[in-house]
Amino acid sequence: MMSLVNVNLGNVVKKQYLFKLRSYVGVFTSLVVLQLIALLFSLGGTGGGGGGSGNFHVMINYYSGDVVIIFTILWVFINGILITTKAYREDDFSFVTNRLTNNLSNILFLLTASLVGGVTAIASGILLKVIRYFFFNAEPIITTFSISTIEIIYGVLATILYVFLFGSLGYLVGSLVQLYKKLAIILPVAFFGILFALASRDIMLVEGVGEFYFKETSFLLFTVKVITTSGILLIVSLTISNRQEVRL
């Protein structure tokens, strides 16, 4: 008789995480493509206005990485859903796994994706200003380059947290759909239905929720809010997928 192999949870999660970094390369190549597209969109300016009187005329254009961040958030949301689908989930089940390690390594992967997404999104914002400055220097540019390092660090951290929040939301949506396939139709319809129904009564759901997370001025409080919310979303995902049958 072959002696039984003993494995521990941490070890399996680590192996699966490294496996995912190697086999989910498509996730990162799609990020590069999306951020390039977003950058291209942003080159024309992400906002602006102008005015003047007499011979005096002012045009203001804003160049920011906001579009890149929005693209990155959509990217992580969709990939959060994607890694819960049959094709991805069952890759794990060809090797050593259980549902807990599968979820934990997915969460670690999402965290890594958020890290990469957040850092590159902010870097793209800076790159945008550099490109604008060196290649389109028709107009004077007032840069916000001089912001302090600590501000950039806060910016990066906040972006990572936003991206992770939406990644966790995508993961929950994906797990729900895996539990009950018809939710793939019900969820978006219900979401937009409720949104419009509330809007017609002057209750702005998105703005309300947005204010809670995006208008938070204390960085610490913001971090707590995002991490708590992501934690809840992920624990719910973990619970509902713990009896998921595979290779159906």
Added chain:
Amino acid sequence: MNVVECKGLAKHQGSVKALDDLSFTIKEDTITGLIGRNGAGKTTLLKILAGYWYESSGEVRVFDEHPFNSLTVSANTILIDDQMSFSNSLTLQELLQEASNFYMNWDMELAQRLFSYFNFDSKQIHENLSKGKKSTFNIIIGLAAKCALTIFDEPTTGMDAAVRKDFYRALLKDYLAHPRTIIISSHHLDEVEDLLEDVLLINEGKRYLHLSIDDLKEYAIGLRGKSAIVRQWLNDKEVIHSQSIGTDRSYVVVKNDFDHDRATRLGIEVSPVSPSDLSVYLTNQKQGGIDDVFSKREFR
């Protein structure tokens, strides 16, 4: 030690009972053939053993653990079937490398030898392989993983006859070198019977027989002779299968629990029944066969 123990195992899928009150045990270091008709519950049983599906009721133990969500069971069990999913972004060679990270007893030398013997291209992607090639790659994973419980569910799907033969030979050689518990489900009992030690025959989700292959070969006997004589002879015997040959002769399969000489003296030919034929006869729902479907139509 028993590697697998099932007691009153049941699995409902909607209103269908895929498994129904199934009880059996499988000892360590045996090769067991899981035999049954389409829809008998073979795949359902194997997926529960591998921890992919959970049971509706009853008890199932693999290495004395409940397999669903057990890491120990997952690390020591591998289920090879045609639904195995592998990443599209990794080549076949990279997949072997990944498998070796996960399975502690992985035998890379064997994997590489089989890989080149079956003419795989290192750069190929699993999804692009033909059906038979996919099955062949999967069995390489199954053999090289050297899991204490190795399960093959219809492993030869799509393989040509030569590769099927090679696989059975490889399986036997590897089993002799590294004894472990192997369960293999197959429609082709005649192909695997030389390999098997035990046969677990299931029908409609229930255990029908669990015998050693030698006992199964002796289990029944075929009688051939004049219908009138054979019928007379049969009065108290358990008939497993009967079919008429021509107008006045019959072939009947009965349980092998009597003295053959008396039958021979009456002019009845006595012949052994192959395990493969026997398992088909045993699991036929009704008397008769496909011929009756058509003959009844002709009378209308």
